Amino acid sequence: MLNGDSLTPIYVQVAEWLETEILNGNLRSNERVYSQYQLADMFNINPATAAKGLNILADQGLVYKKRGLGMFVSPRAGERIRRKRINRNLKRLAQELAMEAERLGVSREELLDLIAEAWTQARKEELE
Amino acid sequence: MRAAVECSGLTKAFGSTVAIDNLSFKLPANKITGLIGRNGAGKTTLLKLIAGYLAPTGGSVKVFSENPFNNVRVSANLIFVDDKMTMPQSLNLGEILEAVGGFYENWDHRLARGLLEYFNLNPRQHHHNLSKGMKSTFNMIVGIAARCPLTIFDEPTVGMDAAVRKDFYRALLKDFLQHPRTVFFSSHLLNEISEILDDILLLDQGRCRLYMTKDAVKEFAVGLQGKEEAVAAIAGGSEIFYRKKLGPENLYLVVPNRFSEEELLAARRKGVEVSAVPAEDLCVYLTAKHKGGIDDVFDRN
Numbered sequence: 001m002l003n004g005d006s007l008t009p010i011y012v013q014v015a016e017w018l019e020t021e022i023l024n025g026n027l028r029s030n031e032r033v034y035s036q037y038q039l040a041d042m043f044n045i046n047p048a049t050a051a052k053g054l055n056i057l058a059d060q061g062l063v064y065k066k067r068g069l070g071m072f073v074s075p076r077a078g079e080r081i082r083r084k085r086i087n088r089n090l091k092r093l094a095q096e097l098a099m100e101a102e103r104l105g106v107s108r109e110e111l112l113d114l115i116a117e118a119w120t121q122a123r124k125e126e127l128e
Numbered sequence: 129m130r131a132a133v134e135c136s137g138l139t140k141a142f143g144s145t146v147a148i149d150n151l152s153f154k155l156p157a158n159k160i161t162g163l164i165g166r167n168g169a170g171k172t173t174l175l176k177l178i179a180g181y182l183a184p185t186g187g188s189v190k191v192f193s194e195n196p197f198n199n200v201r202v203s204a205n206l207i208f209v210d211d212k213m214t215m216p217q218s219l220n221l222g223e224i225l226e227a228v229g230g231f232y233e234n235w236d237h238r239l240a241r242g243l244l245e246y247f248n249l250n251p252r253q254h255h256h257n258l259s260k261g262m263k264s265t266f267n268m269i270v271g272i273a274a275r276c277p278l279t280i281f282d283e284p285t286v287g288m289d290a291a292v293r294k295d296f297y298r299a300l301l302k303d304f305l306q307h308p309r310t311v312f313f314s315s316h317l318l319n320e321i322s323e324i325l326d327d328i329l330l331l332d333q334g335r336c337r338l339y340m341t342k343d344a345v346k347e348f349a350v351g352l353q354g355k356e357e358a359v360a361a362i363a364g365g366s367e368i369f370y371r372k373k374l375g376p377e378n379l380y381l382v383v384p385n386r387f388s389e390e391e392l393l394a395a396r397r398k399g400v401e402v403s404a405v406p407a408e409d410l411c412v413y414l415t416a417k418h419k420g421g422i423d424d425v426f427d428r429n
């Protein structure tokens with residue numbers, strides 16, 4: 001689940017995993033989020049690293065703290081995560097795609113065709 | 129934060145060889161710290177000084193604010209696990225656990241027996257008949273079940289196979305989550321243990337080369353790979369931890385990570401690949417005496 005060799009630090013990967021859980025609806029608004037100790041046990045990581053991941057979400061207001069009870073998902077966190085990911089991840093992936101296409105001498109049309117194909121594929125898999 | 133171990137100006141010389149050289153640092157309580165270093169860097173000497181097995185020749189070491197040398201209060205709160213732990217020959221493993229358990233206040237006998245069974249160690253076996261890996265496994269079980277406020281592991285995984293090592297790291301982490309304690313852990317397998325660590329202390333010729341959180345170590349340096357001119361241009365005048373020629377035109381450099389997102393993106397556009405440098409590799413580069421590594425020996429001819 002987590003990739004130790006990635007350029008992305010583990011605590012960022014933990015934050016992203018939690019975001020995905022919220023995005024998928026596995027964690028709903030005002031539901032309790034995993035504690036740093038649960039996360040440490042789940043991913044076999046140091047609890048301080050897990051806490052750092054949780055804090056990223058807290059700093060963005062995606063989760064809120066109830067003293068003595070833990071962290072809870074903020075209302076509308078899912079929608080905010082979706083916006084953020086479009087702005088950041090999707091744009092970055094698009095940049096990398098464009099760069100790789102240029103290196104390989106792939107034309108704009110060819111690249112768009114590839115994307116359209118991948119899009120159809122993804123839709124199909126979702127329907128199945 | 130309360131320090132479990134505090135060294136100041138700590139020095140240990142064996143004759144004219146200085147093993148630990150004017151070392152000062154504080155080990156925070158209830159964290160897992162990795163002690164990393166090349167062969168002969170002084171790791172075992174440092175751990176033995178902390179455990180009170182050796183007396184310093186200069187400076188001081190304090191464990192829970194006390195001098196550990198010849199100190200029974202410190203020994204009661206500390207366990208030192210390595211591959212040379214001597215166990216009584218007349219007792220079998222089960223009896224050793226009974227006996228050792230009596231020494232340590234927080235000893236968890238159920239955990240010790242559970243681990244013994246899990247790792248397929250027969251309690252009726254004798255310690256001196258165990259294989260190297262099984263000895264290490266047994267010693268590790270003692271180290272975890274003792275739940276000492278200061279738990280020191282000196283190369284605990286010697287001889288263990290990959291599966292046992294993985295289980296050991298997980299067992300240590302799980303027990304640490306339930307019962308936090310200060311763990312100081314020397315190992316050559318930094319990549320394997322790095323996820324469970326809080327901090328890393330890198331020792332080089334008896335001195336502290338690096339002491340920071342594991343996350344900071346992972347972000348300390350980046351690898352740049354691509355056409356020589358492009359790579360050199362991006363690296364600029366910055367310090368170079370490692371350089372390796374890849375074919376006639378390509379270059380791989382490891383440099384301090386002082387680049388912004390934009391700079392890294394610009395580098396990628398110029399065909400320079402930017403990669404993370406695993407903590408283990410970085411520690412090797414930082415303590416290398418030759419910037420080009422083993423290749424230097426061959427390139428000289």
